[in-house]
Amino acid sequence: MMRKYWNKIKRTLQMLGIAGVSVLFIIGLSSAMKKQDKIICKNVKIDIDYTEGLGFIDEEGVRNAMSRSGISTLVGKEIKNIDLSSIEQELDKDPFILKTEVYSNTAGDVIVKVYQKRPIIRLINKNRVSFYLTENKHLMPLSDIFTLRLLVVSGNIRTGISGIDSEEKLLFEKLIHLADFIERDPFWKAMISEVEVVNESDFSIVPIVGKHKVEFGDIDASMEEKFKNLKILYKEGMKYTGWTQYKNINLKFDNQIVCTKY
Numbered sequence: 001m002m003r004k005y006w007n008k009i010k011r012t013l014q015m016l017g018i019a020g021v022s023v024l025f026i027i028g029l030s031s032a033m034k035k036q037d038k039i040i041c042k043n044v045k046i047d048i049d050y051t052e053g054l055g056f057i058d059e060e061g062v063r064n065a066m067s068r069s070g071i072s073t074l075v076g077k078e079i080k081n082i083d084l085s086s087i088e089q090e091l092d093k094d095p096f097i098l099k100t101e102v103y104s105n106t107a108g109d110v111i112v113k114v115y116q117k118r119p120i121i122r123l124i125n126k127n128r129v130s131f132y133l134t135e136n137k138h139l140m141p142l143s144d145i146f147t148l149r150l151l152v153v154s155g156n157i158r159t160g161i162s163g164i165d166s167e168e169k170l171l172f173e174k175l176i177h178l179a180d181f182i183e184r185d186p187f188w189k190a191m192i193s194e195v196e197v198v199n200e201s202d203f204s205i206v207p208i209v210g211k212h213k214v215e216f217g218d219i220d221a222s223m224e225e226k227f228k229n230l231k232i233l234y235k236e237g238m239k240y241t242g243w244t245q246y247k248n249i250n251l252k253f254d255n256q257i258v259c260t261k262y
Contacts, residue, residue, distance in 0.1 A: 039079045039080075039104070039106065041074045041076065041082060042075065043109050045109050045112065046112050047111055047113045048114045049113070049116060054146070056143045056145070061145075062114055065090075066087070066090070069090035084102040085102075087100070087102045091112070095117075096140060098115045100113065100114055101115075117132075117138055117140055118134060119132035119150060120134060120176065120179045120183065121150055121153050121175060122148075122152050123157060124152065125154075126155070126157055132150070135180070137164060139164065141161055151195065153195045154195075154196055155197035156199055170200060171197070171200045175197075178203075178219050181224070187231060188227065191208055191234070192205055192208070201218040203219060210244065212246045212247055212249055213248055215252055217252035229251070229255070229257055230257070246261055247261065
């Protein structure tokens with residue numbers, strides 16, 4: 001009987017203890033939230049992601065973008081009154097910024113984390129206007145502070161910096177596919193300097209070595225086989241003929257390479 005009575009008292013004390021801890025936790029949390037509500041912004045820290053070696057935008061550029069977007073001085077304001085998501089949305093409009101994360105800490109810092117767009121092609125359209133194309137089909141202007149060595153694509157391209165022409169969507173899908181293939185192959189990344197667009201289904205390649213042009217044809221299911229055959233010619237055939245014998249190499253025919261001498 002006494003044991004039963006004691007167990008009942010023990011459970012009651014345990015429940016009171018849990019309730020007490022919960023009350024203390026709620027009081028502490030409420031106090032912390034009240035203190036956080038009163039935190040004043042003391043500093044704006046710009047944190048740019050440079051992990052991929054990109055430098056299209058710097059701290060000054062981010063602060064200028066904030067100023068152009070009408071974001072007034074944050075220092076001195078209560079952080080609870082700063083619309084952090086609005087800052088993200090405005091900075092994401094910058095042509096060099098892929099995405100932005102803005103958050104604060106209890107020390108009064110507002111941290112602006114910036115991720116840059118990564119171009120894979122430098123385009124020169126038919127009007128000789130030059131700009132970049134990213135792997136996500138974003139177009140971005142050239143930068144005054146940073147230059148990236150990329151595959152150059154020129155020729156019959158109508159698209160301008162304002163956006164991809166609706167009739168050239170397939171063309172740009174092919175170019176991204178080609179650039180991705182070249183980027184992943186060290187041999188071709190070192191060998192190819194430029195691609196010329198004749199039309200949406202006809203492309204030429206200008207290698208760094210030699211004085212010839214490669215009539216590649218379409219970028220389709222046969223692309224990898226064409227590159228395989230061309231690599232064999234370069235590695236096995238050119239060591240006998242030299243790199244200056246041919247003015248044209250044609251890959252448009254199935255499983256054939258037609259070379260034209262000077």
